[in-house]
Amino acid sequence: MSVASKTTLGLQMSSTSIPPFQPFPSVFPTEIYEDIITLIHEDRDDGRWRVNLCCCALVSHLWLPWSQRCLYRAIEFTGASEVDSHRLEILLRTLRDSPHLRLCVREFRFREAPLPSQRHYSASWPQKVRLWPVLAAGRLPNLRDLRFTGGGLRRTFCPHPSSFAALTTFRTVTKLRLAMMGFTFTLFFRMLSCLPSLEDVMIHKLSWDDLDRSFPPQSESPLRRRTSLRALRILDRLGLLFGFDCPYTADYARCLWQIIGSFQMTMNTLSLDSFSLYDLQHHSQELPGAFPILHFPQLHSLTLGYDVIRQYDHFASPAGLLDFFRRLDMPVLSTVNLVVHLDRDSLEQFLDGPHPADVFIDPAPDVSAYAIHLSSLRSVNVLYLLCMPSEEPQGLDDSEATNDSTASAPDADAGLSARKDLMDRYLIRAKSWLATSPLYRRGILTVRGAVLG
Secondary structure, eight states, rough: OOOOHHHHHHHHHTTTSOOOSSSSSSOOOOHHHHHHHHHHHHTTTSTTHHHHHHHHTOOTTTHHHHHHHHHHHHHEEEOSSSSHHHHHHHHHHHHHHHHHHHHOOOEEEEESSGGGOOOOOOTHHHHHHHHHHHHHHTTTTOEEEEEEOSOOOOSSSOTTTTTHHHHTTTTTTTTOOOOOOOOOOHHHHHHEEEEEEOOEEESOOEEEETTTOOOOOOOGGHHHHHHHHOOOEEESSSSSSSTBOOOOSSHHHHHHHHHHHHHHTTHHHHEESGGGGHHHHHHHHSSSSOOOOOOOOOOOHHHHEEEEEEGGGGOOOHHHHHHHHTTOOTTOEEEEEEEEEEEEHHHHHHHHHSSSSOOOOOHHHHHHHHTOTTTTTOEEEEEEOOOOOOOOSSSSSOOOOOOOOOOOOOHHHHHHHHHHHHHHHHHHHHHHHHTOOOOHTOOOEEEEEEEEO
């Protein structure tokens, strides 16, 4: 073979040779960096998650859209400083100038500052919150969840006159949360009526400035014109929450009863943790006819929270809870959830004291006995929750909690272990009534215990 032929053959072989293997492609698959950013967004234990998301947005133009989506998905303000107030102004301008960011916002929260030292609000903050619906109207096309909590709004919440018209533009809002605010009965109903797609309402320790006035009959309630309301949650447990408590009077209970009655025709989920509503037998003597039987033709799920906590100086008899049950006509009810709040002191006295019946009365046996008469029932769930009274909200929102405990880790672990042992002892004792319950034999009664650390 000639030299020329060898050269030609070599060129042909080199042109068809396999290129070297590249283990790292120049561009990551989209799913990989989306998963990385999502994990950073969900890691709320690290208080720097927002800062980390901002860093992700600066990595490359490929990381920016998903980082923005996570950053703007849930927006919250506390108004705890002038900086927060300024941030709200910047956000509104950003939503105006960057329309693509409007599509990312799913939740908007005005909440209480987590630390007492931060709860000093400027005079302008309540006014900015009142104007917020007007300023944000038309800029949040995908907003689903709207929350207003305290934050300088404990006096009567008086929206701007244009706010109600602005709220009608929030057509995608399905959930509304209101907590630790002052309302009049009329303004509350008007606010709910302005949200066209509202399905789920939660109210937590609202103060009513017109309790001394007579309320309209339920047949004339503004909410009866609505057909989309499906769920209602009312929380007003005994004890202070951020230094705020409710007036547990007959007028206050009548207000809550009126609200529940306004939902009765369309509601399928009702969740209550309300001391006032478990004392209707006494309130009825003060306000005869104010608490009629309510008919719920579509109610499928009922959740009740019940306090048996020594620090509240109140060990309620189940009679009030059963009286509340009898005022509800629920022909299609399928699920009852009962959450019994206990504290360590009362539970220890119950288990070790000479007269345990004098310490507190467990409502679960009476509730299960009453539930036998509900023919549509498919599930009864009882949860004993061992916890200490707290001024911090539980279940109010999904934001990260602030832990101010100064106890060392070993002491905290020992205390948690002792509370778990206490709960186990109580669950063993509860088996005495559980084994004889007809619902348990039918397989629809479940009893569990949990300890909050």
